[in-house]
Amino acid sequence: MAATVDPDRSAWDVIVLGGAAAGENAAQYASRFSGLSSVLVEDALLGGECSYWACMPSKALLRPVEVVDAAARLPGVSAELRAAEVLARRDRVINHLDDGSQVSWALGAGIDVVRGYGRLAGERTVDVTRPDGSVRTLTARHAVVVDTGSRPAVPDVPGLRAALPWTSRDVTTMREVPRRVVVLGGGVVACESATWLRGLGASEVSVVHRGDRLLSRQEPFAGELVGEALRETGVRLLPGRNFSRVKRSDPAGTGHGRVHGGEVTVTLDDGTVLVADELVVATGRVPNTEDIGLDTVGLDPGGNLPVDDHQCVRGVTGDWLYAVGDVCGRALLTHMGKYQARIAGEVIAARARGAAELPSAAAGHVGLPQVVFTDPEVGSAGTTEAQAREAGVDVEVVEYDLAALAGTYVLREDYRGRAKLVVDRASDTVVGATFAGAGIAELVHSATTAIVGRIPVSTLWHVVPSYPTVSEIWLRLLETLRAQRHEAGRE
Ligand SMILES: Cc1cc2nc3c(=O)[nH]c(=O)nc-3n(C[C@H](O)[C@H](O)[C@H](O)COP(=O)(O)OP(=O)(O)OC[C@H]3O[C@@H](n4cnc5c(N)ncnc54)[C@H](O)[C@@H]3O)c2cc1C
Numbered sequence: 001m002a003a004t005v006d007p008d009r010s011a012w013d014v015i016v017l018g019g020a021a022a023g024e025n026a027a028q029y030a031s032r033f034s035g036l037s038s039v040l041v042e043d044a045l046l047g048g049e050c051s052y053w054a055c056m057p058s059k060a061l062l063r064p065v066e067v068v069d070a071a072a073r074l075p076g077v078s079a080e081l082r083a084a085e086v087l088a089r090r091d092r093v094i095n096h097l098d099d100g101s102q103v104s105w106a107l108g109a110g111i112d113v114v115r116g117y118g119r120l121a122g123e124r125t126v127d128v129t130r131p132d133g134s135v136r137t138l139t140a141r142h143a144v145v146v147d148t149g150s151r152p153a154v155p156d157v158p159g160l161r162a163a164l165p166w167t168s169r170d171v172t173t174m175r176e177v178p179r180r181v182v183v184l185g186g187g188v189v190a191c192e193s194a195t196w197l198r199g200l201g202a203s204e205v206s207v208v209h210r211g212d213r214l215l216s217r218q219e220p221f222a223g224e225l226v227g228e229a230l231r232e233t234g235v236r237l238l239p240g241r242n243f244s245r246v247k248r249s250d251p252a253g254t255g256h257g258r259v260h261g262g263e264v265t266v267t268l269d270d271g272t273v274l275v276a277d278e279l280v281v282a283t284g285r286v287p288n289t290e291d292i293g294l295d296t297v298g299l300d301p302g303g304n305l306p307v308d309d310h311q312c313v314r315g316v317t318g319d320w321l322y323a324v325g326d327v328c329g330r331a332l333l334t335h336m337g338k339y340q341a342r343i344a345g346e347v348i349a350a351r352a353r354g355a356a357e358l359p360s361a362a363a364g365h366v367g368l369p370q371v372v373f374t375d376p377e378v379g380s381a382g383t384t385e386a387q388a389r390e391a392g393v394d395v396e397v398v399e400y401d402l403a404a405l406a407g408t409y410v411l412r413e414d415y416r417g418r419a420k421l422v423v424d425r426a427s428d429t430v431v432g433a434t435f436a437g438a439g440i441a442e443l444v445h446s447a448t449t450a451i452v453g454r455i456p457v458s459t460l461w462h463v464v465p466s467y468p469t470v471s472e473i474w475l476r477l478l479e480t481l482r483a484q485r486h487e488a489g490r491e
């Protein structure tokens, strides 16, 4: 949908550069109760990666795989996956790459939309290069919020870029399922995409990752359980290795989600040779900051935009430049970007009315919830044991087998899973929680609540979970913690 804004208008109270979900939230929260005007400057689709090429399509592809797997483990139940229909539903979930509904939402919320590529052009000023090549200069009376996001990083391996490998955009919007796929990376995108590629019919899926286990930022058992499950579905894991060179016959820019040419040969650093129809590079993200005019406000282009807890960009005077979402590098997750945006929006509105007290994003970042939608799922909040110890926190930990619950037994008779709490001894509060197993996604919010709310373990003891649910893991973990303390003579 073409954005409709008075073509002669050049000034707003707030300009948001990049119209992803976080940017939309920043504009909404800055304007909603304050009367401030705001405009989103977007070069591609309003809604950003999450809506069209990341969270939403990936979850639309993973859910059917999980349902089929769950059915296969329940005696008397069966389910069939029809890949073409799954891809068709994915297309509906991403609105066929049409952002009309998001533009309507913005305009309905009183937020203007300007199409084009924006660059800072000095204090409170953004130059927008429009699709026809003309440049329009916008000025902000109060603030500019940067939400330009990130893009996939492609390592500098000989032959890799020339082979036109798939990135997250291709694998989430795939139009055909390649038969043989090699995935590079052991993080979230690699694990999730290997799950749906295999589930949707790719017959040979190999995952090459340089670490010794998958999901290395999580508790070790999480990556081990996900790796075990992937292996059982037929995915080949190649840990401790990397690409050393890549060769492809007839690379072809066939468009997102189509196989990009002929057969690909990958040589690994231990000499292993893999032959595939497509590669998926899932090796992290690069912030979109090289070409957004940072030099015009005294900042170096490239890299993350460091922010304070008001989401104000450090190194810029006058408290007018904010950053939210992936670009500030605090947490590469949609919900955390939107949280930062709510804070930034409220701070902008508070500063505009001269408020003495400002909201802060410090409390919420401690919670840091994440769900990896693999099968089994991995859900976490707060810190891992290793991260807490590295930060010098004196912690005690407790683990429990998720399979030993009535609530998980009714889900699957062959349930496998594990849970862990990290407790700060000084405050006797939970500072980290990890759950790996089927059906744990909704547990994460209870952990986030305990962590952000700094609820003492003695109070959690009175938070009774329903029987028979997966939430009973809380009771078992707390019972085990008590037993550990009793044995150590501390309770
Ligand atoms: C495959 C995949 C699955 C994921 N799944 C999940 C998930 O399940 N849950 C979760 O929480 N997170 C998930 N993530 C992470 C999540 O997608 C990102 O954290 C989120 O999209 C970041 O949002 P953002 O606001 O930083 O900007 P982005 O979504 O990166 O969007 C930035 C926007 O800015 C625009 N833009 C950039 N530069 C300019 C410019 N100069 N002028 C105008 N416009 C510009 C772009 O066109 C884009 O629309 C996933 C990521 C991937 C890759």
Ligand SMILES: NC(=O)c1ccc[n+]([C@@H]2O[C@H](COP(=O)([O-])OP(=O)(O)OC[C@H]3O[C@@H](n4cnc5c(N)ncnc54)[C@H](O)[C@@H]3O)[C@@H](O)[C@H]2O)c1
Pocket: 155, 156, 184, 185, 186, 187, 188, 189, 190, 192, 209, 210, 211, 242, 243, 282, 283, 284, 285, 332, 333, 370, 371, 372, 373
């Ligand atoms: N469900 C979710 O919440 C979800 C899903 C997908 C992505 N995301 C977010 O998107 C972000 C990007 O995901 P990702 O999987 O691309 O990144 P990641 O940081 O999770 O994993 C990157 C992987 O690539 C490897 N790697 C990095 N550089 C490499 C190199 N030069 N050569 C070989 N291997 C290399 C790393 O060792 C790691 O295994 C993540 O931060 C994640 O939080 C979230």
